Amino acid sequence: MNPSHRSLPRLLRSAALCLLLLVLIGVVRAHQIEFDQRLAPIAYSGEAGEVVDASRFTIEVEGVEFGRDIAGGDFDHLTGAEADPDYVWMVVTVTVEATMEAMTIHEPVRLESGGDVYAGMVSSPLPAGAATNADELRAGIPVTGAVAFELPPDSIEDPALRVTAVTAGLGSDERLSSEAVVDLGLDEDELRGRVDDAAEVVEVAAGADERRAPAAPAGVTEEGATVD
Amino acid sequence: MDTSGFYTRHVAHSAPDPTHPGARTDPGLSARFAALLVAFLLVAGLLSAVVWYYGGFASARDTEPKEPGTAVRNDLFTVTPTEAAVRTGDTESGGSRVVVHAKLTSHETEAEHARTFTNELMEAHLLPAGAEGESGIMEQVRDPGTAPISWVQPGLTETVLLVWDLPEGVSPEEVERVRLRVLDAKEGAGFVDESERWWNLNGKSVGAVDLPVEGE
CATH class of the missing domain: 2.60.40 (Immunoglobulin-like)
Known part of the structure; x- marks a missing residue:
């Protein structure tokens, strides 16, 4: 009538074992590394104003400026177009130096701000995206340039700059490359003040050489490179 | 041994029911049942036809295109x-x-x-x-x-x-x-590209x- 495998203690034990295995599956899955993270660039973090060593390159944030509009550098094509009153431009001046081999900056550079991740633009002389060989960061030669973000001013919160550099010639392949995450160190009050006092126009210095001068197709190749 | 109680309990369904004089005992379709069935089929068929006419049985399509300015x-x-x-x-x-x-x-x-x-x-x-x-x-x-x-x-x-x-x-x-x-x-x-x-x-x-x- 009641065979031993149906006995209550055995049933309970089986149920408990099943539960335990389910929990174990959950734990293992929670610790499984996502595919994207397995090959993601290796991040190194630091603060603004110091040289952040990202192993294959170093980066130093030299200044942050805010402006209603932007001009100069590779942003010349935006000049003349009406600036959007809902947004503010944040221009970060950085010095980047490749340490081992020729590199380019992977596009986009990103700004982490209060849980959101914004994409930014890179201006020459910093080489970015589909840069030709002439554009690359050569090992040991620091290059100073600007990256710019157009942001809704009220949602900027604890901003950190995230820059990835890749071996020159690898194009958009950022797998296992180096990444620097630089805390810009702007707290709430300072940010509000800086945004309120934003300049009319932030003038970005053009590159020392004129290879990415604002000729007619410059804006198209730079911005439209990802449109295929 | 009194078996009358047993008998009435178990055979009552097939016995003629004196309280419903119209009920018939033959196992075929009663005229009443047939009429009900026909009426039901008529109503169901009519309803289905109406639903069909308005496209109720068509497979789900993309929603109809909307007016400009619709989110x-x-x-x-x-x-x-x-x-x-x-x-x-x-x-x-x-x-x-x-x-x-x-x-x-x-x-x-x-x-x-x-x-x-x-x-x-x-x-x-x-x-x-x-x-x-x-x-x-x-x-x-x-x-x-x-x-x-x-x-x-x-x-x-x-x-x-x-x-x-x-x-x-x-x-x-x-x-x-x-x-x-x-x-x-x-x-x-994706299956191949897992990113x-x-x-x-x-x-x-x-x-x-x-x-x-x-x-x-």
Whole structure:
């Protein structure tokens, strides 16, 4: 009538074992590394104003400026177009130096701000995206340039700059490359003040050489490179 | 031994029921049952015919195209297209393009490729030519025709231009309407390419908006 495998203690034990295995599956899955993270660039973090060593390159944030509009550098094509009153431009001046081999900056550079991740633009002389060989960061030669973000001013919160550099010639392949995450160190009050006092126009210095001068197709190749 | 109780309990159903004089004992269809059945079939058939007439049994189609200014939403964005135009004499490609003005809101917290929106999750059907716009890009209203938007920023809410090339062999005169079809969006890994991205798995649409084309 009641065979031993149906006995209550055995049933309970089986149920408990099943539960335990389910929990174990959950734990293992929670610790499984996502595919994207397995090959993601290796991040190194630091603060603004110091040289952040990202192993294959170093980066130093030299200044942050805010402006209603932007001009100069590779942003010349935006000049003349009406600036959007809902947004503010944040221009970060950085010095980047490749340490081992020729590199380019992977596009986009990103700004982490209060849980959101914004994409930014890179201006020459910093080489970015589909840069030709002439554009690359050569090992040991620091290059100073600007990256710019157009942001809704009220949602900027604890901003950190995230820059990835890749071996020159690898194009958009950022797998296992180096990444620097630089805390810009702007707290709430300072940010509000800086945004309120934003300049009319932030003038970005053009590159020392004129290879990415604002000729007619410059804006198209730079911005439209990802449109295929 | 009194078996009468047993008998009445178990045979009562087949015994004639004196309280219903009309009930018959033969096992075939009673006239009453047949009448009820016919009436039921008539009513059911009529109802089915009405449902069928209004398309109730047709397989689910894409929702009917809506009026300009209707918001269409998938998991990645909400788009509200308001008007469409054909832009001719584009110096860059030489061809004509169809331009859709739309208010776009991104529900993502990370910047996303603009081409995910225009190339993968939206389709511009050109009517009555029966063709589809190609290589969609996104432009800023303040800056048309020069620098396309590469990235759609998190939480962006802005009016943008959605621009598609007319396919070869379709002249601007053949385009009287643009049907903007918004596809269902899912974020997930592919089977071969396991990286997470926004894409459309099944070609299903969450809505379409028909826009009359005006010259630009």
